[in-house]
Amino acid sequence: DVKVTQSSRYLVKRTGEKVFLECVQDMDHENMFWYRQDPGLGLRLIYFSYDVKMKEKGDIPEGYSVSREKKERFSLILESASTNQTSMYLCASSLGGGLEQYFGPGTRLTVT
Amino acid sequence: GENVEQHPSTLSVQEGDSAVIKCTYSDSASNYFPWYKQELGKRPQLIIDIRSNVGEKKDQRIAVTLNKTAKHFSLHITETQPEDSAVYFCAALGSYIPTFGRGTSLIVHP
Numbered sequence: 001d002v003k004v005t006q007s008s009r010y011l012v013k014r015t016g017e018k019v020f021l022e023c024v025q026d027m028d029h030e031n032m033f034w035y036r037q038d039p040g041l042g043l044r045l046i047y048f049s050y051d052v053k054m055k056e057k058g059d060i061p062e063g064y065s066v067s068r069e070k071k072e073r074f075s076l077i078l079e080s081a082s083t084n085q086t087s088m089y090l091c092a093s094s095l096g097g098g099l100e101q102y103f104g105p106g107t108r109l110t111v112t
Numbered sequence: 113g114e115n116v117e118q119h120p121s122t123l124s125v126q127e128g129d130s131a132v133i134k135c136t137y138s139d140s141a142s143n144y145f146p147w148y149k150q151e152l153g154k155r156p157q158l159i160i161d162i163r164s165n166v167g168e169k170k171d172q173r174i175a176v177t178l179n180k181t182a183k184h185f186s187l188h189i190t191e192t193q194p195e196d197s198a199v200y201f202c203a204a205l206g207s208y209i210p211t212f213g214r215g216t217s218l219i220v221h222p
Contacts, residue, residue, distance in 0.1 A: 004155075031208055040121070040214060040215075041214060042118075042201060042212045042213060042214035042215045043156070043201060043215075045210075045211075048208065048209055056209075058209070090155070090156070096208075097205070097207045098143065098144040098163075098205050098207070098208075099144075100146065100158045100161065101146075101148075101156075101158070101210065103148075103155040103156045103157070105154075105155050106155060
């Protein structure tokens, strides 16, 4: 079974802090994704990576950056957290384009 | 870019009834249409998918239909059970990046 793990289930940070969310997959998947999930807004793509050190902006990249130094790990960085970044963050991976995505359990981030 | 509209946002049914969730997409190049189920507090998981060369696909109580001309696809759940209660997301992909609908909260009353 594909396993996608995220570093924290719950996180509370203060405004202005730098926040790191980590995602690890164990199935040698090429593609990794970071989404933000808010009630009524569905899953919105923040960033996407199709290979090591490669990244593409999604629909809502402002205020976020990403890092993919190793194939299995994809990190989401909030350079200076703000209250409007309070949300559920979901990581996902897939073997290739047009294939099933496997999601991590999510990190609920609260910025106070 | 792709735009996916999903309706309804909430669907309430009695146990044993059928449920239908509909999605429309805008990009005619999209060729893969998955459906994900997210139970409360859990991660989304794929329940069924369909590719553009197929009009219908069925797996036990769930089925998906695709109309490429009209650019819409639907999820059908028959004989609903309380454990079908969840949020369902449709998505459309042309290449690497899926575009998701906003989700449908399905509530099945015993």
